Amino acid sequence: MLSKKTQYAFHALTYLAENHSKGPILISEISQERQISLKFLENILLELKKSGVLGSKKGKGGGYYLIKSADEIPLAKVIRVLDGPIALLPCVSLNYYEKCENCQEEICGLNRVMADVRDNTLKVLENKTLKDILRNR
Numbered sequence: 637m638l639s640k641k642t643q644y645a646f647h648a649l650t651y652l653a654e655n656h657s658k659g660p661i662l663i664s665e666i667s668q669e670r671q672i673s674l675k676f677l678e679n680i681l682l683e684l685k686k687s688g689v690l691g692s693k694k695g696k697g698g699g700y701y702l703i704k705s706a707d708e709i710p711l712a713k714v715i716r717v718l719d720g721p722i723a724l725l726p727c728v729s730l731n732y733y734e735k736c737e738n739c740q741e742e743i744c745g746l747n748r749v750m751a752d753v754r755d756n757t758l759k760v761l762e763n764k765t766l767k768d769i770l771r772n773r
Contacts, residue, residue, distance in 0.1 A: 660699030
């Protein structure tokens with residue numbers, strides 16, 4: 637399941653995408669419009685900025701903005717930034733691989749099934765973008 641953090645991130649990102657013509661948007665505006673705790677939102681937006689999804693401008697007319705257009709931000713990237721691996725087991729993760737305890741991957745049936753789940757999930761999440769969320773609003 638997506639964490640609340642990631643769900644809030646998508647709410648904030650869609651707000652930024654819908655209002656991109658305004659330029660940078662204040663955190664307080666996003667917080668109020670999307671009903672997200674200001675302190676929680678600050679941390680989320682900072683993580684997204686560090687990962688290259690958002691930019692920010694300080695001072696008058698400042699705030700956060702999307703660095704790329706909504707159709708260039710894959711959902712998988714946002715999920716990985718905030719929630720970490722998409723794979724359900726560490727031994728099938730592409731970016732966060734760890735060997736499972738007491739497991740022989742070469743003969744583990746669960747490993748093979750979860751690798752298929754990962755591949756199919758990634759096929760969707762890497763090809764769907766923020767713009768796809770906007771289309772369904």
